[in-house]
Amino acid sequence: MTTFGQELGAGAAGMAAGLINAVAGGGTLVSFPVLVALGVPAVRANVTNTVALCPGYLGGAFAQRTELAENVQRLKSLLFVAAIGGLTGSVLLVLSPEKLFRNLVPYLILGACALFAAQPRLKALRHRAGDAPPNRLLLALSVFACALYGGYFGAGLGIMLLAVLGLALPDPLPRLNALKQALSLVINLLAALFFVFSGKVEWQFVAVMAVGSLIGGNLGGRLVGRLKPAVLRYLVITFGIAAAVKFFL
Numbered sequence: 415m416t417t418f419g420q421e422l423g424a425g426a427a428g429m430a431a432g433l434i435n436a437v438a439g440g441g442t443l444v445s446f447p448v449l450v451a452l453g454v455p456a457v458r459a460n461v462t463n464t465v466a467l468c469p470g471y472l473g474g475a476f477a478q479r480t481e482l483a484e485n486v487q488r489l490k491s492l493l494f495v496a497a498i499g500g501l502t503g504s505v506l507l508v509l510s511p512e513k514l515f516r517n518l519v520p521y522l523i524l525g526a527c528a529l530f531a532a533q534p535r536l537k538a539l540r541h542r543a544g545d546a547p548p549n550r551l552l553l554a555l556s557v558f559a560c561a562l563y564g565g566y567f568g569a570g571l572g573i574m575l576l577a578v579l580g581l582a583l584p585d586p587l588p589r590l591n592a593l594k595q596a597l598s599l600v601i602n603l604l605a606a607l608f609f610v611f612s613g614k615v616e617w618q619f620v621a622v623m624a625v626g627s628l629i630g631g632n633l634g635g636r637l638v639g640r641l642k643p644a645v646l647r648y649l650v651i652t653f654g655i656a657a658a659v660k661f662f663l
Contacts, residue, residue: 428623429630432470436634442569447657470627471599477635481592500601503565520661526570565605
């Protein structure tokens, strides 16, 4: 039985994660450690987090629907590989022993933090790459790899997708961000649909986190371009490193 304080903490974590995912990606670096701190075992916390944050991705995608409408063809071409990758990753997570996954968590978090920190450099690489035509097969394989990771853990998924899309496509950042948001929604939705029947979802936390993530995702989608990404990036990285150290200890 959860307390009001636990539910309030989970709801706040869901709202923060939804906002961060919509603006830059990396929201799981906040919400997942909070669930573990509330006493949820690592695998169940990750499963619960994935299910709970789906509304946040929906809110973010809806808020950026104008930019997404300009990229419908690219989205259609990548939907299938994103869905298959997300589903495959979710199956691997459910089959993972609790101890194995918990031992992997700090490395996964630190890897996501490193990717988050490298985001500006990855954007710079895109600019230096010029307007070369995208390699469709390489793009599809890269999105599949991101989706596989997203279904398994998810922290930094948005950053990975934005990096892959930014390096492969010449589109401006707002359109790439909208495409990233839609692909993240598909990946998490497929994973969540599988998790719903896994028996590992802590529904009492999903209820409050889903509402929070929907509000945060919609707010973040509206604030894209207004917030200073550097400030948000430093805050998320600091929180992520602290969480990784806690898992190591």
